[in-house]
Amino acid sequence: MGTRLFPIGLAIALSGLAVAFGFGWGSGLLEQWQLAARYTARVGLPLFLITYCASSLARLWPGDGARAILRHRRQWGLSFALTHSVHLMALALYNAVAGTMPSATTLIGGGGAYALLYAMALTSNDASVRALGPWWKRLHTLGIHWLWFIFAFSYAGRIGDPARRAEGLLFFGLCIAALALRVAAQIKRKRG
Numbered sequence: 325m326g327t328r329l330f331p332i333g334l335a336i337a338l339s340g341l342a343v344a345f346g347f348g349w350g351s352g353l354l355e356q357w358q359l360a361a362r363y364t365a366r367v368g369l370p371l372f373l374i375t376y377c378a379s380s381l382a383r384l385w386p387g388d389g390a391r392a393i394l395r396h397r398r399q400w401g402l403s404f405a406l407t408h409s410v411h412l413m414a415l416a417l418y419n420a421v422a423g424t425m426p427s428a429t430t431l432i433g434g435g436g437a438y439a440l441l442y443a444m445a446l447t448s449n450d451a452s453v454r455a456l457g458p459w460w461k462r463l464h465t466l467g468i469h470w471l472w473f474i475f476a477f478s479y480a481g482r483i484g485d486p487a488r489r490a491e492g493l494l495f496f497g498l499c500i501a502a503l504a505l506r507v508a509a510q511i512k513r514k515r516g
């Protein structure tokens with residue numbers, strides 16, 4: 325598989341594993357889809373963070389590795405869109421089995437994130453960059469930070485729960501570290 329297709333292949337494998345683990349560990353359809361939703365979000369996080377940090381890594385440590393990630397940033401972004409589409413499917417099935425609807429706050433925060441995610445995925449090509457002009461950057465900057473916020477907010481919410489504190493701290497910490505990296509790259513860009 326060529327390097328260009330590696331992120332997409334990885335996303336297909338990770339989402340399949342996430343759903344399989346959900347079904348292996350959960351007892352009953354409801355818990356299985358809940359775990360599938362949880363694990364698909366979890367495997368999407370590293371793919372999201374690679375996309376979120378790609379240009380900052382290349383600015384702070386311009387080496388072959390960082391340049392290779394930057395060159396394939398579109399594919400990393402699309403790989404996250406793929407795992408998060410499986411998250412959407414899993415949580416829709418979870419709600420269908422439970423006969424529930426997500427809260428209005430979740431629908432607005434999460435639904436807005438999906439609208440932005442698909443707008444970004446559909447405009448991840450040279451023709452859209454040319455057609456949208458400065459709006460392309462505005463759309464992608466807003467979208468990537470909105471997605472970052474939902475991840476950070478979801479994991480920060482777990483820190484108060486003793487049973488889930490460890491994962492909350494770990495994954496929220498990763499989100500904060502990624503943000504710090506972007507800020508450091510901005511400072512370097514302005515200075516240099």
Ligand code: HEM
Pocket residue numbers: 358359361362363365366411415418426430431433434435437438470471472474475478479
């Ligand atoms: C309407 C949209 C969404 C709904 C209804 C929703 C629903 C869910 C559900 C049911 C779970 C499993 C909860 C559990 O752990 O028991 C979950 C987990 C999660 N979702 Fe979503 N989600 C939505 C969109 C998003 C988006 C856009 C993001 C990120 C950008 C996201 C990030 C997460 C995270 C981080 C977890 C926790 C995963 C973990 O435990 O590691 N969700 N979501």
